[in-house]
Amino acid sequence: MTALAALIRRDIRIALRVGGGALIGVLFFLTVTVLMPFALGPDLALLTRLGPSILWLGALLASLLTLDRLFTSDHEDGSLDLIVMGRTPLELACAAKALAHWLAAGLPLIIATPVLGLMLNLDATATSAVALTLLVGTPALTFIGMIGAALAVTLHRGGLLLAVLVLPLSIPVLIFGVAASQAAISGPLPFGTPFSILCAISLVSFVIGPFAAAASLRHGLD
Amino acid sequence: MRLRGRQIDCVRGGRAVFSGLDFEAASSHALAVVGPNGSGKTSLLRLIAGLLVPAGGSVALEGGADELTLPEQTHYLGHRDALKPALSVLENLSFWRDFLGGDASDPHECLAKVGLAHATHLPAAYLSAGQRRRLSIARLLAVRRPVWLLDEPTSALDAAGQDLFAGLMQGHLARGGIIVAATHAPLGIEAGELRMGGSA
Amino acid sequence: MTLIDLANPTKFLSLTARILPWLAGATAILLLIGLYQAAMAPDDYQQGATVKIMFIHVPNAWLSMFVWGVMSLAALGTLVWRHPLADVAAKAAAPIGAAFTFLALVTGSLWGRPMWGTYWQWDARLTSVLILFLMYLGLIALWRAVDDPSRAARAAAILTLVGALNLPIIKFSVDWWNTLHQPASVLRMGGSTLDRAFLIPLLVMAVGFSLLFVTLHLAAMRNEILRRRVRSLQIMQASQQAA
Numbered sequence: 001m002t003a004l005a006a007l008i009r010r011d012i013r014i015a016l017r018v019g020g021g022a023l024i025g026v027l028f029f030l031t032v033t034v035l036m037p038f039a040l041g042p043d044l045a046l047l048t049r050l051g052p053s054i055l056w057l058g059a060l061l062a063s064l065l066t067l068d069r070l071f072t073s074d075h076e077d078g079s080l081d082l083i084v085m086g087r088t089p090l091e092l093a094c095a096a097k098a099l100a101h102w103l104a105a106g107l108p109l110i111i112a113t114p115v116l117g118l119m120l121n122l123d124a125t126a127t128s129a130v131a132l133t134l135l136v137g138t139p140a141l142t143f144i145g146m147i148g149a150a151l152a153v154t155l156h157r158g159g160l161l162l163a164v165l166v167l168p169l170s171i172p173v174l175i176f177g178v179a180a181s182q183a184a185i186s187g188p189l190p191f192g193t194p195f196s197i198l199c200a201i202s203l204v205s206f207v208i209g210p211f212a213a214a215a216s217l218r219h220g221l222d
Numbered sequence: 223m224r225l226r227g228r229q230i231d232c233v234r235g236g237r238a239v240f241s242g243l244d245f246e247a248a249s250s251h252a253l254a255v256v257g258p259n260g261s262g263k264t265s266l267l268r269l270i271a272g273l274l275v276p277a278g279g280s281v282a283l284e285g286g287a288d289e290l291t292l293p294e295q296t297h298y299l300g301h302r303d304a305l306k307p308a309l310s311v312l313e314n315l316s317f318w319r320d321f322l323g324g325d326a327s328d329p330h331e332c333l334a335k336v337g338l339a340h341a342t343h344l345p346a347a348y349l350s351a352g353q354r355r356r357l358s359i360a361r362l363l364a365v366r367r368p369v370w371l372l373d374e375p376t377s378a379l380d381a382a383g384q385d386l387f388a389g390l391m392q393g394h395l396a397r398g399g400i401i402v403a404a405t406h407a408p409l410g411i412e413a414g415e416l417r418m419g420g421s422a
Numbered sequence: 423m424t425l426i427d428l429a430n431p432t433k434f435l436s437l438t439a440r441i442l443p444w445l446a447g448a449t450a451i452l453l454l455i456g457l458y459q460a461a462m463a464p465d466d467y468q469q470g471a472t473v474k475i476m477f478i479h480v481p482n483a484w485l486s487m488f489v490w491g492v493m494s495l496a497a498l499g500t501l502v503w504r505h506p507l508a509d510v511a512a513k514a515a516a517p518i519g520a521a522f523t524f525l526a527l528v529t530g531s532l533w534g535r536p537m538w539g540t541y542w543q544w545d546a547r548l549t550s551v552l553i554l555f556l557m558y559l560g561l562i563a564l565w566r567a568v569d570d571p572s573r574a575a576r577a578a579a580i581l582t583l584v585g586a587l588n589l590p591i592i593k594f595s596v597d598w599w600n601t602l603h604q605p606a607s608v609l610r611m612g613g614s615t616l617d618r619a620f621l622i623p624l625l626v627m628a629v630g631f632s633l634l635f636v637t638l639h640l641a642a643m644r645n646e647i648l649r650r651r652v653r654s655l656q657i658m659q660a661s662q663q664a665a
Contacts, residue, residue, distance in 0.1 A: 006320035010309065017308040078302025081273055085293040087323045147584055154577040155568055165560045165581060168553050169588050172595035179602060189602070197598075201591065212584045219501065219576040221273050237657055275504070 004096040011100035022104040025066040032058040051120035052181035070149035090214040106138040129184030137177040140202035143209030150213035154220030223249040223285040231278035252401035252413035261419030263404035271298040296369040303358040307347035325366040332363040351378040372403040452630035459623035479529035481631035489519030494586040497579035509575035514642035520558035546600035
């Protein structure tokens with residue numbers, strides 16, 4: 001446990017210090033959301049209706065795009081070799097890194113949601129529904145995106161290719177995240193149905209993500 | 223304890239780097255791997271560390287801890303120093319000490335041994351190349367591992383640093399450790415020689 | 423001839439050289455019979471002659487998923503046994519699978535046109551197939567993005583397996599999303615209620631298309647093996663000149 005705690009502590013520290021870039025994700029989220037009214041028009045009624053979808057799309061892109069360097073920075077300075085050799089199972093180390101990344105880059109997105117909800121004219125129920133679904137859904141995005149981040153080590157490249165590979169896998173999270181938010185706002189479905197499926201998808205991704213990422217890292221360290 | 227490799231074949235990117243390689247290193251002995259560039263010195267070390275999979279043959283540590291794999295009983299000091307510039311010297315070392323686990327020593331003492339006691343709270347970004355190497359060497363002391371795999375360990379070290387490191391290696395061998403080092407320069411300790419790239 | 427022998431690329435090349443003409447012949451005959459039967463099949467009382475698109479659409483849709491299954495098996499071969507022939511099988515299958523998926527999309531869209539009055543409808547089946555198509559394209563892009571074939575094979579294998587695990591979840595999500603937004607699909611078609619006049623030509627076409635896949639896949643694997651031999655010859659040449 002000390003090993004995993006040490007890894008989480010280290011990754012959060014690096015993310016929050018100069019050059020870490022944890023807050024770039026929030027800035028991206030903010031910018032994307034601010035762009036939307038320019039594309040859709042400043043019609044508040046329309047923005048209210050589309051608000052949950054806009055916030056979800058912004059959070060989805062923000063959490064996947066910040067994952068790019070999750071493993072490559074450790075690969076470049078040799079840390080990844082030592083992590084692979086360590087006595088902690090690589091799957092757990094991967095999960096710890098993803099958790100640290102979510103705490104540093106995912107949680108701020110959720111904290112920013114109420115402010116952005118205000119700008120999209122969402123009421124308190126809608127904002128809290130979106131924040132709650134993001135709280136459950138963004139960890140799933142981080143754990144799915146982690147697979148792409150691990151492939152980046154094998155492929156020696158990141159960026160757009162990874163987004164293309166990972167985005168289709170995130171479709172279920174998007175569908176149920178938006179559906180649960182909409183259900184809480186306008187019905188007709190009870191909030192619980194899509195929300196519990198969203199929880200289930202998150203749990204599945206907690207299993208698939210670390211195993212796939214660890215397999216990818218083991219096979220990719222040439 | 224004995225580190226033994228048998229009939230190892232190494233293929234990388236469709237190119238055979240070396241094949242049918244045998245080597246052996248016993249407790250309290252160092253093995254210097256020498257040979258021209260591209261003869262597979264680094265590949266051999268990474269193979270022992272479990273970071274590369276051999277195309278054929280095997281490496282094993284006889285007489286090591288049963289419940290641990292060879293990489294888990296091994297320190298690997300590569301070209302890249304596994305340091306984060308944003309963290310302080312002490313934070314860097316403490317992280318590896320906690321993460322690697324096992325029989326650990328006090329990080330302050332380890333830093334004193336490599337001559338970095340004055341810099342514990344400075345960000346690693348401010349260190350010179352030689353100091354970065356010293357900090358990576360401190361990692362070998364922070365957690366005890368019987369096998370040390372060193373890839374050009376003395377590069378970037380000045381004469382004083384090389385002497386200091388030779389002393390540390392002597393200490394490791396005296397405690398029954400094994401050292402396998404890929405090197406162009408003399409190590410400063412008594413070592414067997416494994417010559418790679420037969421024709422050269 | 424055992425399975426082990428087949429795993430040797432040279433044996434594979436000589437065996438497939440003998441099999442391929444027969445396979446190609448059988449494929450052509452089956453597809454001709456199937457097409458003839460399909461042309462002779464009666465029109466549907468509701469959909470008219472457009473129902474005949476089904477004879478092309480359904481085999482393609484079936485193969486679009488089957489090929490991903492073949493790639494997943496090959497991916498296991500790559501990761502578990504690190505066998506180069508598995509890499510070759512996976513790489514050769516991807517473009518063929520993408521082609522079948524594309525055909526399934528096009529024929530589905532053409533089939534839907536008279537019903538929906540538009541070429542594209544966010545119908546659950548069609549949307550799932552579209553996502554599958556995107557995943558095939560991503561996989562092909564991955565294969566093309568990396569120079570070293572064994573490195574690319576391992577990355578592609580992981581992605582293929584993750585895709586195989588995720589496809590049912592994606593399918594389920596899209597179905598759920600679709601029922602939320604619009605009523606049942608036009609392309610709904612219970613297999614058991616299908617008339618024999620449709621079923622037999624459909625089966626013949628399905629077998630014919632499956633054989634077509636096997637033929638194309640073996641041919642593409644041969645090409646890929648030869649391509650890799652060229653590559654290793656060139657690497658040998660480069661190292662000789664250096665020495």
